[in-house]
Amino acid sequence: MALIVQKYGGTSVGNPERIKNVAARVTKYRQQGDQVVVVVSAMSGVTDNLIKLAKAIMPLPSEREMDMLLATGEQTTIALTAMALHALDIDAVSLTGAQAGIVTDGVHTKAKIQNITPKQVHALLDSGKVVIVAGFQGQTAEGQITTLGRGGSDLTAIALAAALKADLCQIYTDVDGVYTADPRIVPGARKLNEISYDEMLELASLGAKVMQSRSVEFAKKFGVVFEVRSSLNDNPGTIVKEETESMEDVVIRGVSLDKNQAKVTIVGVPDKPGVAARIFKGLADAAINVDMIVQNVSRNTESPSTDLSFTVDKPDLAKAGKVIETLKAEIAFREANTDENIAKLSIVGVGMRSHSGVAAKVFETLAAESVNIEMISTSEIKISVIIALAKGEQAMKAVHQVFIG
Ligand code: ASP
Ligand code: MG
Numbered sequence: 001m002a003l004i005v006q007k008y009g010g011t012s013v014g015n016p017e018r019i020k021n022v023a024a025r026v027t028k029y030r031q032q033g034d035q036v037v038v039v040v041s042a043m044s045g046v047t048d049n050l051i052k053l054a055k056a057i058m059p060l061p062s063e064r065e066m067d068m069l070l071a072t073g074e075q076t077t078i079a080l081t082a083m084a085l086h087a088l089d090i091d092a093v094s095l096t097g098a099q100a101g102i103v104t105d106g107v108h109t110k111a112k113i114q115n116i117t118p119k120q121v122h123a124l125l126d127s128g129k130v131v132i133v134a135g136f137q138g139q140t141a142e143g144q145i146t147t148l149g150r151g152g153s154d155l156t157a158i159a160l161a162a163a164l165k166a167d168l169c170q171i172y173t174d175v176d177g178v179y180t181a182d183p184r185i186v187p188g189a190r191k192l193n194e195i196s197y198d199e200m201l202e203l204a205s206l207g208a209k210v211m212q213s214r215s216v217e218f219a220k221k222f223g224v225v226f227e228v229r230s231s232l233n234d235n236p237g238t239i240v241k242e243e244t245e246s247m248e249d250v251v252i253r254g255v256s257l258d259k260n261q262a263k264v265t266i267v268g269v270p271d272k273p274g275v276a277a278r279i280f281k282g283l284a285d286a287a288i289n290v291d292m293i294v295q296n297v298s299r300n301t302e303s304p305s306t307d308l309s310f311t312v313d314k315p316d317l318a319k320a321g322k323v324i325e326t327l328k329a330e331i332a333f334r335e336a337n338t339d340e341n342i343a344k345l346s347i348v349g350v351g352m353r354s355h356s357g358v359a360a361k362v363f364e365t366l367a368a369e370s371v372n373i374e375m376i377s378t379s380e381i382k383i384s385v386i387i388a389l390a391k392g393e394q395a396m397k398a399v400h401q402v403f404i405g
Contacts, residue, residue, distance in 0.1 A: 002167040003035045003125070007135065007157030010044035011174040012231035013077050016084075022172075022231065023084035026130055030090055035125045037160060038132045040081055041153040042073025063108035067137075067147045070109075071096075074134035074153070081132045092130040095120065097156065098139035100131075101163075104146045111138060111146035113155065116163035133160065151212035158215045162222040169224055171211060172231035177238030178203065178210055181255045185393050186400045192253065193236075196243035199253045202348040202382050216240070243350050251351040251358060252403040257396045258344040259389060261291065262317040263374070265309040266324060268334025271298035275331055276308065282323045288316045292344070292377045292386065305334070309375060311386060314340055342374065343392035346384040347399060359383055365402045371395045 006026065013019050022038070029036050041047075050069050054061045078094035085092035101118045104111035124131045135153025138146050148155050154171060161169035178200065181189040195203075197220035204213045210228055219226055219240065229237025247253075269275055276295070283290055291311045298306040312320045317338055324336045352358050362383055366373060371394070375386035387395055 001033045001035065003037070003164060004029055004168045004170065005037045005039065005157055005161040005164065005166045006170045006172060007039040007153060008041065008081075008172045008231055009153065009174070010041040010046070012172050013040050013081065014044040016080070018231070019077070019080050019084045020087075022081060023088055023090070025172075025231070026085060026092075027088050027090050030130055036130045037121060037125070037164065037166070038081060038130060039135045039153055039157040039160060040074060040077040040132065041135050042070075043077055046073040046076070047150070064144065067108045067111075067145050070147050071134070071137040071145050074136050078132045078134045085130055085132075090130055091128055092132060093124055094132040094134070095124075096134050096139075097137035098143075098145070100133045100160070102138035102156065102159070103141055104138035104148070106140045106142070106144060106146065108144075109147055110149040111140075113138060113148070113159050114141075116159055118160065118163050121160075121164065149212075149214065151215075154212045154215035155218060158219045158222075158224050158226065161224050161226065162218075169226040170237075171226055171228045173210065173228060174230065174232060175210065175228075176230045176233070176235050177228050178240070178254070180253070180404050181396060181400050182257070185257065186255070186397050188400060188405060190404075192238045194239040194241065194247070195253055196247055196350055197240060198243065198381055199348050199350060200240050202346065202379075203254050203256050248351045248354050250349060251355045252347055252349040253351075254348050255396055255400045255404070256346050256348070257392050258346070259392060260314050261311045261342055261344045261386070262314045262320075262338060262340040263309060263311050263342050263386060264317070264320055264324060264336065264338050265307060266333050266336045267307050268305045269308050270332060271304040271306045278331060279308070279324070279327060282327055283312075283320060286319055286323050288312055288320050288323065292375055292384065294375045294377075311342070311344065311375070341389040342386050343389045344384055344386055345392065345395050345399065346382055347403065348382045350381050352381055352383070361402065362399060365398050366395055369395055369398045371398075 082092045082094040103114050135156040177191045179189045183189040200216050225241040227237045293310045296307045298304040321338050371391045373385045377384050
């Protein structure tokens with residue numbers, strides 16, 4: 001007998017039929033004698049609709065009231081899922097985040113879990129019930145309803161699995177697992193049997209959006225092994241866990257393409273202490289996330305200057321351009337350009353630590369495709385390049401072909 005936490009995302013509970021399918025799957029595990037905790041998201045589209053409704057009332061609604069509103073999405077699904085199990089004669093009960101003992105800080109709409117006291121969950125499981133918990137929500141110590149940020153049901157599941165010391169944590173979604181690349185772009189992409197937390201984090205934050213990154217970080221911190229798999233079939237999924245030695249045998253785990261990046265270049269920046277600090281402080285104050293930063297070697301003249309490029313999320317580009325313009329008088333750079341026709345191609349794998357020549361092979365592959373590299377950044381397990389948006393998919397296919405097949 002195992003204690004299993006299963007999380008079902010919005011599409012997996014998107015209509016009554018799907019909810020009945022979830023109940024049938026839970027029943028199979030239950031009838032094997034397993035104890036099952038089910039975490040559900042709001043039905044697909046529901047959270048977005050609630051946000052729209054709020055905005056139709058006023059542009060900047062109170063965040064406390066937003067949490068009160070958004071928490072209803074998951075509350076609908078837990079009740080329906082419990083009913084679907086009752087219809088199959090399975091004893092089941094639904095719990096809100098608060099009832100499940102999930103205590104958060106008071107930062108409405110992006111609260112952090114502070115602790116979980118799943119006393120009631122344990123008691124209900126011991127009495128033979130399937131326990132259905134609302135994802136994405138919690139409660140402050142003072143009893144205020146909070147939510148955990150978009151996609152937060154993943155976090156609920158991982159955190160509950162840790163708190164309950166579950167034997168198994170399954171994240172059910174509408175894809176079969178984590179792929180070596182987006183199969184809609186790269187026909188040769190294949191599902192991975194396993195991936196390390198660090199690789200998953202690089203791929204998740206890079207646009208292979210299978211799971212909320214925060215929940216993967218949480219899983220890494222607490223050593224929660226989990227499986228990402230489909231709720232639409234019985235195929236085994238991808239196991240996400242701490243890196244093992246054999247994982248390094250594979251050089252590249254996956255390739256991803258982020259088309260949501262844009263580039264800013266500031267030409268003729270005076271090369272002296274404090275200038276970069278001023279620029280990036282300005283961007284940070286405007287809550288703009290900067291990803292890659294490249295600065296040229298300065299030209300050796302009387303008043304040395306350099307060029308500075310960085311990337312931001314595409315929706316932030318206009319705002320970033322404005323911030324830079326306001327700094328022009330103060331910093332006295334020559335000019336600033338923006339370019340939204342770029343993409344970031346990233347190659348990820350823990351095997352890079354022990355295999356040399358990966359960067360050279362990536363650059364050769366891009367050269368053979370006549371793809372120009374505009375910026376490069378690397379970490380121990382990742383190489384990212386900024387290239388022209390129009391060549392992004394071609395470059396991704398070529399790199400995937402060379403390293404993965
Ligand atoms: N319903 C929430 C959202 O759409 C949480 C989740 O689905 O994980 O962001
Ligand atoms: Mg979701």
